Amino acid sequence: MPVxxxxxxxxxxxxxxxxxxxxxxxxxxRVKAELSGAAFLQAAASQNDHDLGLFEVGSAAAPSGAGxxxxxxxxxxxxxxxxxxxQRIAGRLAELGALGGASDHGTTKALYAKDPxxxxxxxxxxxxxxxxxxxxxxxxxxxxxxxxxxxYGAQTRGGVGxxxxxxx
Numbered sequence: 001m002p003v004x005x006x007x008x009x010x011x012x013x014x015x016x017x018x019x020x021x022x023x024x025x026x027x028x029x030r031v032k033a034e035l036s037g038a039a040f041l042q043a044a045a046s047q048n049d050h051d052l053g054l055f056e057v058g059s060a061a062a063p064s065g066a067g068x069x070x071x072x073x074x075x076x077x078x079x080x081x082x083x084x085x086x087q088r089i090a091g092r093l094a095e096l097g098a099l100g101g102a103s104d105h106g107t108t109k110a111l112y113a114k115d116p117x118x119x120x121x122x123x124x125x126x127x128x129x130x131x132x133x134x135x136x137x138x139x140x141x142x143x144x145x146x147x148x149x150x151x152y153g154a155q156t157r158g159g160v161g162x163x164x165x166x167x168x
Contacts, residue, residue: 005049006111007051007112008048008049008050008051008052008053009051009052009053009076009114010052010053010055011052011053011054011055011117012055012056012057012061013054013055013056013057013058013115013117013119013143014056014057014058014059014061014116014117015052015056015116015146016037016038016039016053016055017039017115018055019039019054020039020041020054020098020100021051021117022115022116023041023054025043025092026093026096026113026115027043027078027089027094027123028043028044029042029044029051029052030042030051030114031042031045033050034051037055037056037058038053038054038055039053039054040052040054041054042137043055043078045081052158059105061117062117062119063071063118064117064118074120075112075122075153076117076122077110077115077121077122077123077124077125077137078121078122078123078124079123079124079125079158079160080124080125080127080158081125081157081158081160082125082155082156082157082158083109083125083145083148083149083152083154083155083156083158084149084155085125086087086109086111086123086124086125086145087145087149087154089103089111089123090111090145092109093111093113093123098113098114098115099112099113099115099119100112100114100123101103101121102142102143102145103140103141103142103143104139104140104141104144105138105139105140105163106125106127106136106137106138106139106140106147107126107127107132107136107138107159108124108125109124109125109126109143110122110123110124110125110126110143110146111123111128111143113167125158126159126160126162127152127156127159127162128152128156128157128158128159128162129159129162131152131156131159132150132159132162134162138139
């Protein structure tokens with residue numbers, strides 16, 4: 001049987017309570033379980049037992065060198081259902097000083113941010129498969145969220161998990 005989806009991710013963080021507060025405030029995650037030095041969070045619309053595990057390693061932990069001086073995970077990407085939700089999260093990430101950028105990848109509209117430990121993550125909306133046209137190729141350009149809302153509609157449900165047109 002093939003793998004069907006990512007069930008959860010686990011991050012090592014300096015301060016688990018600080019990270020819990022960040023993911024709660026930034027992405028509306030809720031705590032499902034806590035242990036000494038660990039927390040298990042669930043995204044608001046998720047049916048997973050948990051989507052994110054956080055394990056505290058202490059304030060003396062060095063920053064991640066992944067991509068700069070070592071191999072390692074670049075980022076996690078969380079999907080949202082609508083461009084309105086992407087816009088709301090963009091505002092919240094900006095308020096928190098966490099928003100690092102926004103890119104139009106053709107079939108994916110993405111925000112990039114960093115958590116309190118500098119770990120990068122993406123929040124994205126995927127163009128529905130029936131709205132993907134041949135001119136919508138994989139690219140990286142600045143995201144004009146207002147223009148994308150005008151083009152697709154603020155409440156149009158994204159093509160969750162879809163990033164290329166379906167083959168006929």
